[in-house]
Amino acid sequence: MIANTYPALMPCYNRLNVAFERGEGVYLYDGDGKAYLDFAGGIAVASLGHCHPHLVDVLKKQVETLWHTSNMYRIPAQEKLAERLVDASFADSVFFTNSGVEAIECALKLARKAQSSTGHPERYRVITYHNAFHGRSLATISATGREKLTKGFGPLVEGFDQVDFLDIEATRAAITSETAAIMVEPVQGEGGILTATPEQLQELRALADEHDLLLVFDEIQCGMGRSGKLFAFEWAGIEPDIVASAKGIGSGFPLGACLAKGSVAQHLTAGSHGTTYGGNPLAMAVGNGVMDIMLEDDFLPTVAENANYLRKQLNVLMQKYPETIVDVRGLGMMLGVEFSCEFRPVLEGLLADGFLCAQAGTNVMRLLPPLIITKTDIDKAISFIENAVAKLGNKS
Numbered sequence: 117m118i119a120n121t122y123p124a125l126m127p128c129y130n131r132l133n134v135a136f137e138r139g140e141g142v143y144l145y146d147g148d149g150k151a152y153l154d155f156a157g158g159i160a161v162a163s164l165g166h167c168h169p170h171l172v173d174v175l176k177k178q179v180e181t182l183w184h185t186s187n188m189y190r191i192p193a194q195e196k197l198a199e200r201l202v203d204a205s206f207a208d209s210v211f212f213t214n215s216g217v218e219a220i221e222c223a224l225k226l227a228r229k230a231q232s233s234t235g236h237p238e239r240y241r242v243i244t245y246h247n248a249f250h251g252r253s254l255a256t257i258s259a260t261g262r263e264k265l266t267k268g269f270g271p272l273v274e275g276f277d278q279v280d281f282l283d284i285e286a287t288r289a290a291i292t293s294e295t296a297a298i299m300v301e302p303v304q305g306e307g308g309i310l311t312a313t314p315e316q317l318q319e320l321r322a323l324a325d326e327h328d329l330l331l332v333f334d335e336i337q338c339g340m341g342r343s344g345k346l347f348a349f350e351w352a353g354i355e356p357d358i359v360a361s362a363k364g365i366g367s368g369f370p371l372g373a374c375l376a377k378g379s380v381a382q383h384l385t386a387g388s389h390g391t392t393y394g395g396n397p398l399a400m401a402v403g404n405g406v407m408d409i410m411l412e413d414d415f416l417p418t419v420a421e422n423a424n425y426l427r428k429q430l431n432v433l434m435q436k437y438p439e440t441i442v443d444v445r446g447l448g449m450m451l452g453v454e455f456s457c458e459f460r461p462v463l464e465g466l467l468a469d470g471f472l473c474a475q476a477g478t479n480v481m482r483l484l485p486p487l488i489i490t491k492t493d494i495d496k497a498i499s500f501i502e503n504a505v506a507k508l509g510n511k512s
């Protein structure tokens with residue numbers, strides 16, 4: 117199933133040997149017209165599914181009107197989307213990017229700048245967590261410290277201290293007079309779908325307050341409705357200082373955002389940071405289109421309800437096949453199903469059957485479906501998964 121030998125492309129992906137021609141809702145279609153139920157969602161990107169009619173509509177209109185100006189000028193749709201994000205969240209101010217990693221870069225630069233501008237230039241270090249994923253830039257691979265991401269790319273960017281995921285005592289012990297911020301994914305995605313408890317996030321908030329540190333959440337994967345709230349940290353009833361968002365915020369159009377409290381954001385003064393494409397009219401048309409739908413009264417409650425249903429059905433499968441499925445975990449529509457065997461062959465079998473999912477680590481199935489899935493879609497997904505599990509044998 118591996119097709120990574122196309123020499124005109126750099127060989128950095130282990131691609132599955134399938135190509136899709138068309139997408140509609142929760143389905144992708146290959147060149148033969150074969151349908152695939154998409155519970156990978158382009159890795160948590162297709163929040164409103166594929167080719168959502170409203171997004172197609174707003175993007176088409178924008179394509180025919182204006183593509184790009186520059187951040188040299190006002191961009192009204194940028195002001196509008198920022199205001200909507202501010203109104204719906206902890207933040208007072210937003211910086212738009214083209215990707216997740218750029219949103220994290222902005223968050224890291226902002227944390228250092230805010231400390232430096234308030235009389236603490238010595239505070240530049242950021243505490244991060246083992247098995248984290250924050251992107252592929254030099255700074256963000258350095259932030260994770262993971263050999264898999266960093267090997268051969270040194271010297272790394274200095275200033276990151278990793279401790280075990282949400283180990284509060286280890287976090288406390290890692291704080292020095294040079295620490296600027298704590299950065300964490302409220303739900304680790306690539307790391308295997310590990311979810312912070314509300315108490316852990318509350319403890320991090322208290323720890324950050326106690327030491328005048330900035331609390332930064334990477335919500336690139338778990339945010340924008342995926343948890344059943346706009347941002348996953350909201351379940352903990354606390355507010356961070358900075359949040360990085362991307363993926364679902366554009367539902368397939370390249371878009372990211374760094375959101376921050378005004379007291380922090382004010383230090384990113386004119387000329388200190390910027391981007392050519394970030395927040396351009398095309399991206400803003402789609403971003404506003406996504407918000408049109410996510411801000412509807414029943415959108416997030418429906419996501420939460422369907423996510424509960426999906427999880428319940430996965431738990432039923434785990435009870436039925438305890439030797440194959442050893443854990444079901446996650447938050448909202450960001451779920452991990454841990455297998456007792458290597459997951460890649462199962463994923464390839466499911467692909468052949470017409471079901472798409474992602475993977476984390478060697479043995480975790482990662483489900484990141486469009487947030488618009490219905491109970492009918494969930495029942496279909498469960499039957500694909502049950503088929504695959506049954507083929508592995510060991511029904512109890």
Ligand SMILES: *Cc1c(COP(=O)(O)O)cnc(C)c1O
Pocket residue numbers: 215216217218220249250251252301305306334335336337338362363
């Ligand atoms: C995907 C992801 C990133 C990187 O986003 P890109 O758009 O690929 O740069 C960073 N952090 C988390 C948690 C992610 O899931």
